[in-house]
Amino acid sequence: MNRFDYARPASVAEAVQAGAGEQVRYLAGGTNLIDLMKENVDRPMTVIDINRLPLDAIEELDGGGLRLGALVPNSNTAWDARVEQRYPLLSSAILAGASPQLRNAATNGGNLNQRTRCYYFYDVATPCNKREPGSGCGAIGGVNRIHAILGASDQCIATHPSDMCVALAVLDATVQVTGPDGDRAIPIADYHRLPGDEPWRDNTLKPGELVTGIDLPAEDFTQNYTYLKLRDRLSYAFALVSIAVVMRVEDGTIAEARVALGGVAHKPWRSTEAEKLLKGQQPSPQAFGAFADALLAGAVGQGENDFKILLARKGIIRALKQAAEATPQSQTDKRVA
Amino acid sequence: MATAAKIGIGSAINRVDGVEKVTGTARYAAEHPVENLLYGYIVEAAIAKGRIVSIDEEAARAVPGVIEVITHLNRPHVAWTDHSYQDELKIPGSPFRPLYDDRIQFSQQPIALVMAETFEAARYAASVVEVAYAAEAHNTDFEVAVGDKYVPKKKRSGYTAPKNRGDAAQAFADAPLKAAGDYRLAPEHHNPMEMFGSTVEWHGDGSITVWDKTQGSQGVHAYLASVFGFSKKKVRVLNPYVGGAFGSGLRPQHQVFLAVLAAKKLERSVRVTMIRNQMFSHAYRPQAIQSIALGAETTGKLTAIRNAATTSTSRYEDNMENVVTWGLMNYDCPNADAEYTVAQVDTATSADMRAPGAATGMTLFEMAIDEMAYEAKVDPLEFRLVNYSPIDAMNGTPYTSKALREAFREGAEAFGWSERSAEPRSMRDGKELVGWGCATGMWDAQFSKTSASAKLTANGHLEVACATSDIGTGSYTVMTLVAAETLGLPPEQITAKLGDSDLPTAPVEGGSWGAASTGAAVQLACQAVGKKLLKAAGEIAGAPLGDAKMDDVLFEDGCIVLKDTPTVRVPFGDAMHAADLTEIEEEETAAPGFGDMWKGLHKSKNTHSAIFAEVKVDEELGVVRVTRIVDAVAAGRIINPKTARSQILGGVVMGVGMALHEETFPDHRLGRWMNHNFGEYHVPVHADIHDIQVIFVDEPDPEVTPLGVKGLGEIGIVGTAAAIANAIFHATGKRVRSLPITIDKILD
Ligand SMILES: Cc1cc2nc3c(=O)[nH]c(=O)nc-3n(C[C@H](O)[C@H](O)[C@H](O)COP(=O)(O)OP(=O)(O)OC[C@H]3O[C@@H](n4cnc5c(N)ncnc54)[C@H](O)[C@@H]3O)c2cc1C
């Protein structure tokens, strides 16, 4: 870890002002940033500890939604009675991730902004375009069991590792940010980005911008939903593939279904185009299979992760079934529902 | 006279060091407070092979708090001969010499040590050391290396060459039923909880005290004396607590070398610790390929065993394991041959990891046995009984004991094996396919020459001491129980001391010989104290014990008691007082061959186990859950059923890891392990572990070791992964011949 300046502002305005400098990082729970600094992957010149900012509440929004403060711990979010009742998918997805200790420390803003788990990104002795632009991508042609099958570029095949964000993607959340140029709201679909030829950019946040909260619109996906996470051990591992589904079933047909995938791309992977295939359908393996094929259109393996395409296809079908039957995946009983 | 229930051998007591461990007062190697410490951080090579062209230390030295950057160019003088670097394991070859010269032999090799006032400063400075390399072609791909496999000329100590019998090639060709395949085990890293670390106290008078994470304080002591030219009296090595090691601490690891090197150069006390990533810079379980061909009659009787294995080693040492012998020993089969070879990759030398050789060779063999049983359409348990060998079938020698049949019976009963339906995919539970598999485990019952001392003071306190280690195995507790048994004292009055090179001689702790060997030495030392006590009692006026000999008395509740007249009791204190003794101290050595052991001289000595596993596999997704394991173990006498059970549980959990999770991924272009952290190197977590039942089968064996103890450190892992793999086949109908069985291998 290099030497850096440290500030602990008390207000958002001060934080944003301090955040305007060079090589600045906001420090929230630190479960990712501190690791990256210790490994010398991230070497900020200034660390702004935002833990004193008043962004630690979950508030009602006009119109029936909720605003999740950026500094609310992941655990508190998952176990919040309003979240549990109105957005059980989000609770489930958060609880599928990491460990209780990590979730206690991790914040909602930090979770959105966590970096990839690509092995090369974490090992400064290896090439990585995301860490060191132009050094090459170690994972292409290398150890890429955990890498992307969708939306990758020839510069980077990393995935976004969050579980929470996959749920946010189907809940049509909005990320509230503030920064040197004022406040703005970014739809979750536009928040994370594909690597393209700028793999060092994980998201569309501008330099110095701070996430203040995540807005969840009023929706009723309390029955037909699921978060299914497939991984290399039954807990405490990042998703090889995860599937978030919310659905509205009316008179035995699907009135609306939204599906997002985690662990397969540089951002939660969703296609509203493909989702149209499900609308008006009766739940069936055929309908789910056709949808899975559409969502996975263009999926390519990198060698070691070829299996993810099949795993994703099967996982999508199962998750849709779980949601349609209102038998969401339990995050404590590891038997797949 | 009423006496409290006697605590001794066989008592299920808590670990005597448990409170210190769970309250954090037990100090590990990198935790000993020493004044004025400097901290070291290891700079590792980024390439797998080549030479260091230059090291630019300027930026590192400019980091505030940095004192020195030590490299091969400015290090103090150290020994250079291979012989000087040889450790107790005596692996043939040229041992790794840290910071010796500009040669890079493996990725993550230590190439410099940054010393600073704080660990953080050292760590950061290490990241700005600029190294220029001249890289040479390397190969870390074992599958490629196997093309150049060979039989090492010089054998490693403890290596047993397989012995062929009959004509296996012909028998296999003629066999009506055959099963053959290549079985694989991925490289695994030990990853004990405690990371390697050493604290060196520099006394300023040419002597040093070293707290080291090691499985053998005396092994490290000898190594440091030899490498740095210390006189043996000037070095003391301590390892009172070790947070697991699994074999990674059998050889002195490079941090202890570097720590002493730095202390010598700077003439100061230093501490060098590895971080988790650096735990991937040295020892690992060799990667393995085993080609197994089995032939059988239609009855299931084996007629041919062909067993050839290759394991990975480095370019500079021939690390060998006993991989292929187990199957040949365990099964009654007239024709068997085996071949063992190694293949070199550009990594650090592979190393012993829990049940080295057996965890690989027996496990993979037991996967093949399951295939043969299915070919023969014989229940896999029945198949093992049909081919049961009461004697060591490879050497033709009897065992001192082998209660494997009983283990199978008791294990099967506890598991409910008779309810199994043979057909794959025939058992289910909702969306999950259910599979039941079994396997045999096997390990050596070893005994090593060990000394111990016992010191009784007039206040009735007994201290027993031995330089052995307690790597979490329960050695403190074993020593306490054996002493309690021998001298009839309650554990509260006994202190066990270990983990100190100044104590009576013990070998490095490993191979499951600790309990048997240390226990025997402690027993002898305590018996010697007993003899002195009896003699002292003779000084008591009126000689209440008459001319009783050792055979005429027993030691109970701190008294010498006449066997024939138990009302005649002489408290230890009275005897010592009469003889004017304030303490009695004795040291004894237990060497192989004493007691009844001579009877077992030409017999085979092994532990066995019968493992039964239940898995539930999601039919579509391939998600595996290991829902139940029964491990019935035949390992002679059990000193402490509680710590013994913990040993087996730990081994079984590691077996689950071997079956499903553990694998280190190399990038062959970089010649480097890539998932070198606990986030991405997967070991089982709570959610992966369900019901594990441990059964100890009765197996009295006075010939195997003086206490009848066979040892338990390794047997829990051997075969466990095979039982799980076989259960996965039974559940899914899919044979996966390479471990770990990750989701991608099941999915189709
Ligand atoms: C071993 C391990 C296992 C894990 N397993 C999982 C898993 O299975 N699933 C999963 O989803 N996650 C997992 N995680 C990741 C964990 O969820 C993230 O580390 C955590 O959510 C990050 O939150 P934090 O508050 O600690 O962020 P920090 O570490 O403080 O910050 C992370 C990044 O976000 C930036 N940042 C933080 N807050 C803001 C803000 N308000 N505005 C702008 N930028 C901000 C920081 O500058 C930094 O770049 C795991 C982590 C570890 C270490």
Ligand code: SF4
């Ligand atoms: S996949 Fe992306 S993060 Fe990983 S090595 Fe390539 S560029 Fe770096």
